[in-house]
Amino acid sequence: MKYSLGIALGLAALLCGCSHTKNDAEAVADVAPRSPQYLMSAPAPLQESPNSDDQATADVIPGPRPYTELIVAPSRLLIYHADLRLKVASLPRASARLDSLVHRNGGYLSAATEVRAEGEWRQAITIRVAPARFQPLMASLRGLGTVEEKKLTTDDVTAQHADVAARLATKRAIEKRYIDLLARARKISEVLEVEGKIGEVREEIESTESRLKTLNDEVAYSTISLTCYQTLPQPVPEAPVVSFASRLVESFYTGWTLITSLLIGMVAIWPFLLLGGAGWWAVRRWRRSIAQAEG
Template identity: 85%
Template sequence: MKSSLSIAVGLAVLLCGCSHAKKESVAVADVAPQYMMSAPAAPPQSSDSDDKEATADVIPGPRPYIESVVAPSRLLIYHADLRLKVASLPRASTRLDSLVHRNGGYLSAATEVRADGEWRQAMTIRVVPSRFEPLMAALGGLGTVEEKKLTTDDVTAQHADVAARLATKRAVEKRYIDLLARARKISEVLEVEGKIGEVREEIESTESRLKTLNDEVAYSTISLTCYQPLPHSVPEAPVVSFASRLVESFYTGWTLITSLLIGMVAIWPFLLLGGVGWWAVRRWRRSIAQA
C-alpha cells in the first residue's frame, strides 16, 4: 500500500509540474511578440568601408556620372586661338587627329589652302573643359607656336537669366492655353491664339539660346591654324642670242628718238616763249647800241 501510494503522489506531482511549465511557455510566447513590437531593433554597427558600400548601393550609377550631373558653381566658356608652324603638314595632321580623339574631342570644321607661299590648314576643335589644357599642351608639341591666345567667359549670370526668362514665358504660354479653353467667342479665340503664337516664337528663341550656352559650356573651342612654308621657285634667266640683242638695241634707240620728238612737241609753248624772249632781248640790245 505504501509503495502504491508513493507512486500515485509522484505521478500527481509530475502532472502538476508539466502543466505549470506549459502555462509559463504560453505566457512567454504571448509576451514575446508585444516586446518585439514595442522595442525597436538597434541599428547594426558598421565600419567606414561598410558605409561606403551602402552609399554606393543606395545611389545608382558610376561616380563620374554623379559628379557630372551636379551643376558647377560657375559656368565658364573657354576659347583658344593657336597658330603653329610645322615642318610637314601631312604628318602634323595625322598626329593631330590622334591627339584630338585621345582627349575625347572632335573636329567641327576644317579648311585647307595653298596661298602666299604657305600650305595652310585651319581647324576648329571642340573638347570637354577637363581636357582643354592637356590638349593645348599636346598641340604645342606639333610645331613652333607663333601665336597663342586664351579667353574665358563667365556666363553664369547670363545662363540664369535666360533660364528664368524661359520659365516665365512657359508660364505665360500655359495661362494663354487656359484662357483659350475658356474662350467662347471666335474673336477671343483668334486673339488668344495669336498671343500663343508670339509666346511660342519667343520660347523657341530662348530655348535655342539656352541650348547654345549649354553646348559652349560643355565643349571648349580651339581655333587651330597649322601651316608649312612652301619653297619659292626662281625662274632661270633665258639665253638671249646676239641677233635678239641687236634687234632689241635698235628698238631701244628708235624708242628713245621718238620719245625725244614727242617731248619736244609736248613743250612747244615753252619753245615759242623762249624764241620770242630771245628776239626781244636781241632787239633791245641793238636799240641801245644805235643810241
C-alpha cells in the first residue's frame, strides 16, 4: 500500500514537471516571434546632423548644453567728417557733375552757398552721405579738380551714445515714478509739487532725446564740407592821360602844400626855437663878460 502511494505521487510530480516544461516552451515560442517585431517598432536612435553637431550632442546627452556661441563685440558708432577744397577750371560744369555724383551715391546736399569776391568764384557745399558710400564719394569728388586741402576726421561716439541712452532710460523711469506719485497724491500742494517735478523731468527727457537723435543722425549720415572755386581774371585799369596844364596845376598845388607844411612845422616847434634862442643869448653874454674881464 505504501509503495503504491509513493508510485502515484511520483507519477503526479512527473506529469506536473512535463506540464510546466511545455508551458515554458510555449511561452518562449509565443515571445520569440514577437521579438523582431518589437525591435522593429522601437524608436530609432537619434541621427547626427552634419550641420548641427552641437545640437545632436545636446539632444543625446542629457544635462546642460555646451556653450558654443561666439561672443560678438558691439559695433562701434563712428561719425565721419571731411573738409575738401578743390580748384576747378569751370565752376558750372563742376557743379553739374557734383549733383550727379551725390545722387549716384545716395547722398544729398544739406547746404550750399555761392560767392564772387576777391578774384574768385567760390561755392561752399555740405554733403550728407551714408558711411558705406563715404570713401567712394570722396574718391569721385577728387576728380572734379585739383585738391588743395583735404582733412578727414573720425569720432567714436559709442560710449557717448550709450551714456545718453542710459540717461534717457533713467529719466523716463523717474518720470513714471512721479506719475505714480501723482496718482496717489491727495493734497493740492503735493499735486503741484509732483507736477512741477514732472515738468522738469520732461524737459530733460526732451533735451536728451534731441541729443540722442542728433547722434543717430550723425552716425547714419557722414558729412563732407566741400569748397570749389574758380579764379576770375581781373581787368587792369588803364593809366589816365594827364595833360601839361593838369601837371602844372598839380605841381603848384604840391609846392603850396610843402610851404604850408613847413610853416605849420615851425609853429609846432616854437618851444624848441625859444629855448634855442635863449641859450644862444646866454652863451654870447657869458663870452662877452669873459672878454671884458681879460681886457
